[in-house]
Amino acid sequence: MKKEDIFDNYKDYIMPTYTKVPLVFTKGKGSYLWDIHAKKYLDFFPGWGVGNLGHCHPKVMQAVRDQVSKLIFIANNYYHLPQAKLAKEIIYRSFPGKVFFCNSGAEANEAAIKFSRKFGRGRYEIITFEDSFHGRTLAALAATGQKKYQVGFEPLPEGFKTVKFNDIEAVKNALSDKTVGIMLELIQGEGGVNVADKDFVLELRKICDEKNLLLIIDEVQTGLGRTGKLFCYQHYGITPDIITLAKALGGGLPIATMVVKKEIADTLSPGMHASTFGGSPLVCRAALAVLKTIQKEKLLSYAVKMGDYLFGKLDTLKEKYPLIKEVRGKGLMAGIELNIEGKPIVEKCIEKGLLINCTHDKVLRLMPALNITKGQINKALSVLEEVLKGA
Numbered sequence: 001m002k003k004e005d006i007f008d009n010y011k012d013y014i015m016p017t018y019t020k021v022p023l024v025f026t027k028g029k030g031s032y033l034w035d036i037h038a039k040k041y042l043d044f045f046p047g048w049g050v051g052n053l054g055h056c057h058p059k060v061m062q063a064v065r066d067q068v069s070k071l072i073f074i075a076n077n078y079y080h081l082p083q084a085k086l087a088k089e090i091i092y093r094s095f096p097g098k099v100f101f102c103n104s105g106a107e108a109n110e111a112a113i114k115f116s117r118k119f120g121r122g123r124y125e126i127i128t129f130e131d132s133f134h135g136r137t138l139a140a141l142a143a144t145g146q147k148k149y150q151v152g153f154e155p156l157p158e159g160f161k162t163v164k165f166n167d168i169e170a171v172k173n174a175l176s177d178k179t180v181g182i183m184l185e186l187i188q189g190e191g192g193v194n195v196a197d198k199d200f201v202l203e204l205r206k207i208c209d210e211k212n213l214l215l216i217i218d219e220v221q222t223g224l225g226r227t228g229k230l231f232c233y234q235h236y237g238i239t240p241d242i243i244t245l246a247k248a249l250g251g252g253l254p255i256a257t258m259v260v261k262k263e264i265a266d267t268l269s270p271g272m273h274a275s276t277f278g279g280s281p282l283v284c285r286a287a288l289a290v291l292k293t294i295q296k297e298k299l300l301s302y303a304v305k306m307g308d309y310l311f312g313k314l315d316t317l318k319e320k321y322p323l324i325k326e327v328r329g330k331g332l333m334a335g336i337e338l339n340i341e342g343k344p345i346v347e348k349c350i351e352k353g354l355l356i357n358c359t360h361d362k363v364l365r366l367m368p369a370l371n372i373t374k375g376q377i378n379k380a381l382s383v384l385e386e387v388l389k390g391a
């Protein structure tokens, strides 16, 4: 099929829910992608946060190939080894607790919301934050503090109070006897790469302890080494009550999970919540390979090193180009806030073979694979600089 025929098929048969870039990709390896004309691209936003190991990591491919030939799927009323192993690995690396497997970030957050309501026994309000993003299903959307995603889909489920991010007084004012939890991303991804203050998070933990509320950390984008620790909450010296993971967990395969601390994990009993595909042998094998690879290839300390290098270069760029308003982020999650619209910048970068993202209109987002090299960072930044120079 030719490129134009592919576009036609999309136009005729696929709902137009995505703003699309007119590129057709056929192959990926590490931080590189090739399009249908065999043009090579450097990918600094692999899979919108899915590609922490880059494209088609050999260890993930190997695990998937092996599992595919044994057992692809088995329903959750039976047992299988990959799920048992993966759950243990996740708990060993996070905090004592239990997991629930599902398939997407929205679903994991949905599970956290349902869990909170059961836990609350009548308390059901969850405090969430402006510019947050928790997914597109109705409850996750209601938790998302961005009107633009919500218009047209009302009435949204009740029970969410959205307050200003990093504002502890706003949180205190929103508390009521119906409050059951506080839900946030420690670095708001879609919302513009906004980093939660340490004092703010410590204070949230304190409030949750005092009032028996659940501190729910959405690690869908920040998890799995993105910020230089396996989970972003580990930078803050707190233990959440619940975390949700998705994007990078399966190395490209759809797997997500909600992790709940041990003391309350049996709040949900048989029949209360489910997901047909959740935690199948195939996706669990992929996720096991991801966790193992992060450890074996020492990608956490490596991401810290490469992150320092990247942010050093971005700070230099900021000094040179006044149209950069602020550079922020952690590890290999970088946001570059511009004084101008980011979309044309992204388009020019793509023309020059560099894939990046723009979120919140003016924030360029770079989230390269954790195994990115210095040479690749140099290359990406020289393309970006060239484009900024012309802007």
Ligand SMILES: *Cc1c(COP(=O)(O)O)cnc(C)c1O
Pocket: 049, 103, 104, 105, 106, 107, 109, 133, 134, 135, 136, 185, 189, 190, 218, 219, 220, 221, 222, 246, 247
């Ligand atoms: C992407 C994202 C989600 C939604 O994940 P899906 O897999 O698209 O449902 C939820 N929370 C955060 C922080 C995200 O970045």
